[in-house]
Amino acid sequence: MRLSQFHLATVKEVPADAEIASHRLMLRAGMIRRLASGLYTWSPLGLRVLRKVETIVREEMDRAGAIEMLMPTIQPRELWEESGRWAKFGPQLLKIKDRKEQEFCYAPTAEEVVTDYARNELKSYKQLPVNFYQIQTKFRDEIRPRFGVMRAREFLMKDAYSFHLTQESLAETYAAMYQAYVRIFTRLGLTFRAVQADTGAIGGNASHEFQVLADSGEDAIAFSDGSDYAANLEKAEALAPTIARPAPAAALQRIDTPTQKTIADVSGFLKVSPQQCVKTLLVRGRDGLVALCLRGDHEINEVKAGKLAELPDQSVLASEEEILAATGTRPGFIGPVGLPDSIPVIVDRDAAVLADFVCGGQADGSHYTGANWDRDARITRIADLRNVVEGDLSPDGNGVLHIARGIEVGHVFQLGQKYAEALKASVIDETGKAQLMTMGCYGIGVSRIVAAAIEQRHDDAGILWPEAMAPWRVAVCVINPKNLPEVSAAAEALYQSLGQHGIEAVLDDRGLRPGGMFADMELIGIPHRVVVSDRGLTAGTLEYRARGESESRALSEDELFAL
Numbered sequence: 082m083r084l085s086q087f088h089l090a091t092v093k094e095v096p097a098d099a100e101i102a103s104h105r106l107m108l109r110a111g112m113i114r115r116l117a118s119g120l121y122t123w124s125p126l127g128l129r130v131l132r133k134v135e136t137i138v139r140e141e142m143d144r145a146g147a148i149e150m151l152m153p154t155i156q157p158r159e160l161w162e163e164s165g166r167w168a169k170f171g172p173q174l175l176k177i178k179d180r181k182e183q184e185f186c187y188a189p190t191a192e193e194v195v196t197d198y199a200r201n202e203l204k205s206y207k208q209l210p211v212n213f214y215q216i217q218t219k220f221r222d223e224i225r226p227r228f229g230v231m232r233a234r235e236f237l238m239k240d241a242y243s244f245h246l247t248q249e250s251l252a253e254t255y256a257a258m259y260q261a262y263v264r265i266f267t268r269l270g271l272t273f274r275a276v277q278a279d280t281g282a283i284g285g286n287a288s289h290e291f292q293v294l295a296d297s298g299e300d301a302i303a304f305s306d307g308s309d310y311a312a313n314l315e316k317a318e319a320l321a322p323t324i325a326r327p328a329p330a331a332a333l334q335r336i337d338t339p340t341q342k343t344i345a346d347v348s349g350f351l352k353v354s355p356q357q358c359v360k361t362l363l364v365r366g367r368d369g370l371v372a373l374c375l376r377g378d379h380e381i382n383e384v385k386a387g388k389l390a391e392l393p394d395q396s397v398l399a400s401e402e403e404i405l406a407a408t409g410t411r412p413g414f415i416g417p418v419g420l421p422d423s424i425p426v427i428v429d430r431d432a433a434v435l436a437d438f439v440c441g442g443q444a445d446g447s448h449y450t451g452a453n454w455d456r457d458a459r460i461t462r463i464a465d466l467r468n469v470v471e472g473d474l475s476p477d478g479n480g481v482l483h484i485a486r487g488i489e490v491g492h493v494f495q496l497g498q499k500y501a502e503a504l505k506a507s508v509i510d511e512t513g514k515a516q517l518m519t520m521g522c523y524g525i526g527v528s529r530i531v532a533a534a535i536e537q538r539h540d541d542a543g544i545l546w547p548e549a550m551a552p553w554r555v556a557v558c559v560i561n562p563k564n565l566p567e568v569s570a571a572a573e574a575l576y577q578s579l580g581q582h583g584i585e586a587v588l589d590d591r592g593l594r595p596g597g598m599f600a601d602m603e604l605i606g607i608p609h610r611v612v613v614s615d616r617g618l619t620a621g622t623l624e625y626r627a628r629g630e631s632e633s634r635a636l637s638e639d640e641l642f643a644l
């Protein structure tokens with residue numbers, strides 16, 4: 082590509098609401114332009130990157146045996162009534178009417194449509210297993226579209242759906258998709274983790290998310306440093322009551338006397354008045370403030386409270402050892418205990434008040450029931466609950482958990498028969514009997530990946546593309562092409578020669594001053610830059626610099642191709 086014939090539209094200023102690096106850089110590089118909230122136009126430059134991602138996703142899906150197809154983005158209400166999701170999906174579903182007042186939705190996903198296709202097309206077990214996929218626009222009316230294409234309303238997703246006669250067959254395809262995803266994100270040059278995810282309301286047997294690690298990520302994941310264990314935080318928390326907390330490495334220290342306000346806040350939040358509380362312990366732990374409120378109306382706690390009576394006041398500060406001595410439990414994690422309403426624990430971490438109530442010790446998440454606090458207050462806080470913290474023992478007993486932030490770029494899910502049952506999608510089995518099909522679904526956020534890659538790889542000057550995603554691999558920058566025809570000709574020859582070697586290059590023949598030209602190439606993240614100048618021509622060398630390096634070096638053309 083010759084830049085003089087391209088539309089490169091880098092800008093200096095970006096809107097103040099562009100909060101994260103990828104959003105700012107995609108706007109500055111001119112990759113995207115906002116049309117309306119959560120709606121973006123992909124510029125010619127942006128599209129080159131998007132297509133790179135799409136191509137790798139397609140190649141690996143094909144390699145894994147999936148078959149590409151294309152389904153409409155507009156889907157009829159009737160189908161969504163059949164699955165029960167017309168009412169259940171909620172406000173993310175954009176509903177529209179045609180001129181005949183027929184109702185439709187804009188596809189947020191395509192389980193209904195693909196299951197409808199499958200029930201009409203697949204008749205015999207001999208046609209199974211089969212895995213259909215598409216790379217198609219989706220729309221979700223996100224409550225808070227933000228971060229540009231990271232959480233857009235319209236976005237590009239690869240969605241695959243597999244159909245099986247048996248659970249074993251589903252498990253095989255699921256494993257193949259998992260491996261395909263590992264290959265995709267590895268080829269894309271991303272640092273990522275596959276984590277266990279909750280199968281939640283949909284049910285199903287297994288689910289994993291693929292999370293690109295980045296501090297700006299909206300998700301949190303927990304992973305062990307001593308085993309393969311990795312889960313998103315919701316999933317990790319569902320297991321939390323079974324996690325034994327190891328003794329913190331750093332000893333807890335006495336802290337200043339808490340203000341009344343702190344105690345009142347704590348008690349208020351718990352819906353336990355200070356009077357009801359026999360003792361409140363506030364402890365500074367590694368992760369912030371830990372408060373233990375002990376009620377006096379419970380046998381076990383009376384014993385504990387009895388020991389605590391030796392401590393000075395209603396509200397006391399104590400070291401972890403003191404608490405251990407007084408209550409027989411370490412702060413930060415108490416349970417399982419006899420009565421669900423006896424010992425609430427508050428953990429204040431990262432300046433936010435996060436709460437957890439350890440009640441019954443069940444591992445299925447039902448420990449969040451309980452009687453001693455305001456139900457609604459609790460439910461509104463449930464998204465904030467953090468019962469798993471850095472340093473916990475891994476649930477598999479191997480290693481210690483670390484918490485990191487992630488961007489969900491892929492999600493694989495064993496659906497089971499939910500949709501096949503609702504839409505009556507069956508095939509004839511070996512014995513001639515009709516059998517419901519078993520399904521899996523596998524999504525990748527193609528457009529989100531572009532932003533996620535930038536979050537992971539950028540510096541003050543701009544984007545640092547992994548080679549596989551770069552709009553071009555090499556930039557050939559020509560100094561003063563208009564006045565120096567021989568320099569221009571040499572650059573043109575180099576550009577041609579790169580192309581003949583199968584190396585995607587961009588020729589910056591716009592005639593910009595070197596500073597502006599280099600700044601643009603750095604901003605848009607081209608991995609390799611070669612400068613063709615009068616001086617270099619005389620010396621018989623090219624000035625080469627890799628993106629991210631601070632020094633240029635002189636290379637011959639042969640040396641350049643050997644890189």
Ligand code: ATP
Nearest residue numbers: 230231232233236238489490491492524525526529
């Ligand atoms: P999130 O938790 O980020 O809202 P999700 O779990 O709702 O995502 P899925 O239904 O699993 O998303 O869809 C598959 C993939 O589509 C996700 O893993 C993600 O990469 C991508 N995706 C989902 N919502 C958006 C969005 N609003 N903008 C861009 N990509 C998205």
Ligand code: MG
Nearest residue numbers: 173221223232
């Ligand atoms: Mg979502």
Ligand code: MG
Nearest residue numbers: 290300489492
């Ligand atoms: Mg999600």
Ligand code: MG
Nearest residue numbers: 290489491492
């Ligand atoms: Mg998901």
